[in-house]
Amino acid sequence: MSLRTKHWPASAQNNSRTQKLKKRTTNMATVLKNISEIRRFFHRNEDPIYFISATNFNLLGLDEWVKNFKYICYIDCYGGKHPNVFCPSEQPHAEFQSIEDINNYLLQHKEVIDFIKRRGGKPKFVFLMFDEETERLSKELGASVWFPKAKLRTSMDNKIETVRIGNKAGVPSVPNVLAEVKSYDDLKKTCEKAGIGHDLVLQSAFGDSGHTTFFIKNEADFRRHESEIIGEGEIKIMKRIDCRGAAIEACATKEGTIVGPLMTELVGFKELTPYRGGWCGNEILATAFPPKVRDKARELTFKFGEQLRKEGYRGYFELDFLIDKKTGDLWLGELNPRITGASSMTNHAAFAHADAPLFLFHLLEFSKKKFNLDVDELNARWADPDNIDGWSQMVIKHTEDSVDICTAAPETGIYKMKEDGSVVFDRFDYHRRAVESENEAFFLSILRPGEYRYEGADIGILVTRGRSMTKGFQLNERAKKWIHGIKQSVDGKPLPTAQAGPELSDPAFKIL
16 A cells, blocks of 8 residues: 555545546546547557558658557568567568558567567557458457458459448549450450440459559450459449549548548659559649549549448548549549558648648547547548649659569668759658658668669659649659669669579569
8 A cells, every 4th residue: 555545534535536536437438529629639649550561661750640550560660760660570471462551570570479468458450451360360359450351352452342331422434334354255245235435444353453454446356355354253344434533531530521622643754654544643732633633533532431330341442533634524443441552642642741640530439439520521621722732743663574582772861962963862761751852852762772663663663743744644754863863773683593583473463
């Protein structure tokens, strides 16, 4: 018994316990009423929250909004200099086939398990991608996964299901038909019946657009991708339109769907990716699209989010839109029921610094903390062009059809472009906001010396102020100089003669 309680009468001690219990109950029941209180709630957060993924790119900077937020990553992009990134030492493992494999490897790594147990508390996990095995491993560690169940997410991620959800929400897809394809003649008959012509875009149910989108205009095109189309079940068969891509992120909460800004998409630029139609970056700026298009995209995203809530989904998601260049019509592209490669752009925009990052509302939704929020008022404020500043990001891959071993790669930090267009490393930093002008850029390093450099391998992500595309949505000269400058810093040596090639098979998954 302490000296303080030793001389207290029993009634006083009971009153003290009652008051403490009352205070604790009151705190639990307190309803967060505004952005300020939400920010304070996470500033004082005591539960350990971990983002577990190949890198911390997708939720870059969130550790500065949420106390006790840590990253557990497979790739150390910072050379051990980031205070909240934990990377265990490499251990033998089976070849990774997906991001889920990487996360499951991390969750079974003794150093990761020891790290989580040493920090104590009731851990919460968030992922870029996870499966039912991830859920099982998380449960073994006594952790909660703060996302909807993997089974539900997988069903939502199905491109065929996305079309159906969109139809229910009143969010139209490009004129299409959903059907199994048995042959080219069968495909032609299906399209004639649906009245969508023969210049087509086909998408299978799962996979990213760089690998599972097929442009079919004639039988020769079909033969080229036949094995990836036949036997894949229902295929999304769309009329091909001349369009440009756009992306928008949102969060379905009990108070309504909170909608971020509409972003451009960089797609298929040969300087950045070897994959035709493959995503390779984004821009965020207020004037990239006419006000009418921005307003329509926000309206459709809100409607889609409300439908997702009816389907049982809640939390963060992203929609791709296709904007017809001729008519300006807006069509639903695909749904990503998760954070994405564009999340860093959304969560670092000016409105996020003024209010809170969109992902904070995802954490709030899963925290079970009661909150009231005027979602309409928040969405209106985030639609104001004054709340959106201009940034772009480019995901730089090795684009040559070659394999070697990387001997030199640019490190993470701030780079400068000199007057002659050359690019040089200036200083280490892990804040992208440290970029002062369009002649500076933040580079997050992915490829490391000693690793295989192969066609499609990620070199890193370059984040700059301003645009990387022209008004006609082509890479501008400044962006090309940045890409060239970064690639000039990468070098490799041939594989040993006895080594025919990397043990890696075709790396058909993105790590971002």
